[in-house]
Amino acid sequence: MLFRLKALYSLYNFFNKSKLKHNLPHYQKLGLKKKYYSPLSSIDFKNFKPDVLKPSNLNITPLNQTEIFKNSSPEDQNHFLDYSKNGYLILKNYLSNQSVNDVNLEIDNLLKTGKIKFVQRNKLMFVLKQSQLIKSIGEDLKLKKFLNSLLNDEAVLFQSINFITGSEQHTHSDSVHMTTFPLGGLLGVWVALEDITEENGPLHYYPGSHLLPYYLNPDYNNVGNKWLIGDKSYTEYEDMLETKVKEKNLQKLVFKANKGDLLIWHANLMHGGEPHINKNKTRKSMVFHYYAKHCICYHEIKQRPALIG
């Protein structure tokens, strides 16, 4: 029961003003009566029009004018132009062999020296705070310009997650963990840090699933009340998505990635990790999540604004 108390999350947030104050101008613009530490969920935004937070004079380079696009083959360019239909796109050989080796060495060293530790079983969260190398990959200007054009906003690097083994995460949409107002203000960027096959837990995804509704707390009766967040377990969310996949007959793709390949997914693309069958093999990979700058970002299930910075 204690972990459902909104007041506890608010108390924690109260001491994190520097990481939450980015929302205040947005609240003001919307006329939303919230403090920087207040709970937040999709229910709070149901009466607002989506485009009110974005300035009209944003200067975003169109996708076909970005360097990544211009330096790609016609075949890849066509694939990129299908992003809005598919909800994902792949940049083959994005990172060189040397860069990937450097990242892997960096992770090994940070683990050996105890500067980073696994959480939630097998995640290395926010290594970008310890590693200038990893941060510089996520902050690469050419990549950011490409992401800006997909988001139609400025992409702000929020977090990195490194894996040494398969995530084995059930199918989900990031929009339940990293929710935004307006919806869709998030991108996931996944990088293979070695070759990945059916044996070592590849990423899976459902092309086109980003066009389905955003399934949020109200969709599985997890809204909670004034004092408490919802009482449904995360498994109930995963079960709901499994049902949607079956009902809508969605077709799964598995990303048999080569070392250095990069895949970008839309905020609402359903994806997850396949079972990691051969435990003698590693599955080294890295994910970056980016928020759109002119969004309010929060965690729908925990009803907490996102700590950024």
Ligand SMILES: O=C(O)CCC(=O)C(=O)O
């Ligand atoms: O790497 C994977 O297997 C999945 C990662 C993922 O789902 C995520 O970061 O949202």
